[in-house]
Amino acid sequence: MTDTEETAGEAVPEDGSLLQVRNLTKYFYEQDTLLDRLFGEEPVAVRAVDGLDFDIERGETLGLVGESGCGKSTAGETLLRLQQPTDGVVRFDGQNVYELASADLDRFRRNAQIVFQDPFSSLDPRMTIGETVKQPLDVHDWPLSDGEVDTEASVTTDGIDPDVVSVSIADDVDKIVPPEDGTVTVQVEVSENSEEGRADDRRADDRRADDRRADDRRADDRRVDTDGDVRASVQEDLFIEVAANGDAVDVTVTIDRSDDELRRERVEWLLDRVGLSEDQFDRYPHEFSGGQRQRVGIARALALDPEFVVLDEPTSALDVSVQAQILNLLNELQAEFGLTYLLISHDLSVIRHICDRVAVMYLGEIVEIAPSEEIFTQPQHPYTEALLESVPRVDTDERDRDIETLSGDVPSPRDPPSGCRFRTRCPVVIPPESVDVDQVSYRTVLSVRDRIRDRDIDVEGARELVGQEASVGNVDERVTERILERLFDVELPEPHRERVKDAVEAVVDDDWERAESELSAYRSICEVVSPELHPEADHPAACHRRKQPSEVRTAVENADVSLDETNT
Numbered sequence: 001m002t003d004t005e006e007t008a009g010e011a012v013p014e015d016g017s018l019l020q021v022r023n024l025t026k027y028f029y030e031q032d033t034l035l036d037r038l039f040g041e042e043p044v045a046v047r048a049v050d051g052l053d054f055d056i057e058r059g060e061t062l063g064l065v066g067e068s069g070c071g072k073s074t075a076g077e078t079l080l081r082l083q084q085p086t087d088g089v090v091r092f093d094g095q096n097v098y099e100l101a102s103a104d105l106d107r108f109r110r111n112a113q114i115v116f117q118d119p120f121s122s123l124d125p126r127m128t129i130g131e132t133v134k135q136p137l138d139v140h141d142w143p144l145s146d147g148e149v150d151t152e153a154s155v156t157t158d159g160i161d162p163d164v165v166s167v168s169i170a171d172d173v174d175k176i177v178p179p180e181d182g183t184v185t186v187q188v189e190v191s192e193n194s195e196e197g198r199a200d201d202r203r204a205d206d207r208r209a210d211d212r213r214a215d216d217r218r219a220d221d222r223r224v225d226t227d228g229d230v231r232a233s234v235q236e237d238l239f240i241e242v243a244a245n246g247d248a249v250d251v252t253v254t255i256d257r258s259d260d261e262l263r264r265e266r267v268e269w270l271l272d273r274v275g276l277s278e279d280q281f282d283r284y285p286h287e288f289s290g291g292q293r294q295r296v297g298i299a300r301a302l303a304l305d306p307e308f309v310v311l312d313e314p315t316s317a318l319d320v321s322v323q324a325q326i327l328n329l330l331n332e333l334q335a336e337f338g339l340t341y342l343l344i345s346h347d348l349s350v351i352r353h354i355c356d357r358v359a360v361m362y363l364g365e366i367v368e369i370a371p372s373e374e375i376f377t378q379p380q381h382p383y384t385e386a387l388l389e390s391v392p393r394v395d396t397d398e399r400d401r402d403i404e405t406l407s408g409d410v411p412s413p414r415d416p417p418s419g420c421r422f423r424t425r426c427p428v429v430i431p432p433e434s435v436d437v438d439q440v441s442y443r444t445v446l447s448v449r450d451r452i453r454d455r456d457i458d459v460e461g462a463r464e465l466v467g468q469e470a471s472v473g474n475v476d477e478r479v480t481e482r483i484l485e486r487l488f489d490v491e492l493p494e495p496h497r498e499r500v501k502d503a504v505e506a507v508v509d510d511d512w513e514r515a516e517s518e519l520s521a522y523r524s525i526c527e528v529v530s531p532e533l534h535p536e537a538d539h540p541a542a543c544h545r546r547k548q549p550s551e552v553r554t555a556v557e558n559a560d561v562s563l564d565e566t567n568t
């Protein structure tokens, strides 16, 4: 059975990972309206996410890093099923999330949440922050009671014959007490009531008259009720009533609050847990700072007690001084609630602060994935090396690294470069064996060649300029020289300058095909074969200079170009 044929109900994780992503692909189609089709326009695919493979272990934080526009947010949203994938499978706890329906889908939606980048626009200004955090609880009808769950009492007695005690537990206590193996067990203690207990009981009665919900609690954090000589207690968030009738003792345990009251209690607890205060429940977002608003966003994401949270640039809209506080909070919450995170960020210093492993993304693809420290100390992909240039150095070894910085913009995902997508900006493109050339000259020749391919050389403009000059001699030769001057400003060594000159002469002759063939010998394996992540490598990098899967090596061998081993 293939991944796509898999049934939603199957819960068979391949290993212990919480999340398994296989070939996750998301294309957006432009020029795809009815009108476009009427006018004969072809749909254009924006390849935002193009075949991602990774796992996230339980309790782990995986970082997804890359420049703006490389597809990080689309990946995060697609794996949460906020966007429909074009292809691929995401298994959460062994289940294919794209095939989930009804109750399974609801469970996934509760279990997998997102914190958005911008705490200013992600909160509704008309809702109080309490309402904002409470909204997912309302939408999912929290707290949930499962009719299949059994309830039972575990009764301990002191001075009371256990045989005379009868305990009734409300069916819906699983809204508060989590079941284990399909059963909720409530610990009930029944004992003789002491003088001290009676006094407490009278005080509790007085308080109950004022506010039963909030104050009916004793110092030992248990709910207590007494009747005559009998005292019964249960965990503090449940309500207990005891009735001593002759020799019989009847104990009833209920929840005693409406769902709405329970939701409010949870929101107050969450606000407190993220460093805000329950008193702020009725305040509006505009009364809060950016950091506080992001705390609200985090409380909201945690409202339904998820296992997995996508953190999409959670600190990039915040002042640097506040960023560390939010990252520390996320760390604490992860430890407290056993959360698993996917942290999306363009900022490697944020990634370093919090991630166990890092996946580096470029133009819709993962180009390197490894434990966080290895990414920072032994980057394998030239793109990762270039990204690291923007991060302040931590130790001397790293300070001494000698790496060229990243130039230019990320190419359009509408028409990504062939082969290695990074090769148009890569400082270490591999030349063919037959071409002995330094990297700067090689990249210069390639850029001339690409302009010839794109017919992007203005011969007429050069002719006009030459026509205005008062020089003598062959016009075409002067036009060629003029174009060469404009195309590059480095001194190209021979024979490369001569070859480029021949190509430009062909352009001036208006023979673009001959021009292309003059430079065809410069074709790099990087533009012919796509490098891949080796599935068995500990630290895979999608670069021809690194260990490649056998199918890539075969494609390289079969290609018309071969790797120059001296450059690897």
Ligand SMILES: Nc1ncnc2c1ncn2[C@@H]1O[C@H](COP(=O)(O)OP(=O)(O)OP(=O)(O)O)[C@@H](O)[C@H]1O
Pocket (backbone or CB within 6 Å): 028, 029, 046, 047, 048, 066, 067, 068, 069, 070, 071, 072, 073, 074, 075, 346, 413
């Ligand atoms: N709805 C859409 N329609 C068409 N193209 C889209 C759509 N959403 C995103 N894209 C394109 O997909 C590519 C990836 O965008 P995405 O927002 O996922 O990148 P990113 O790495 O998260 O960048 P940023 O940090 O700037 O959000 C971009 O080129 C973007 O323009």
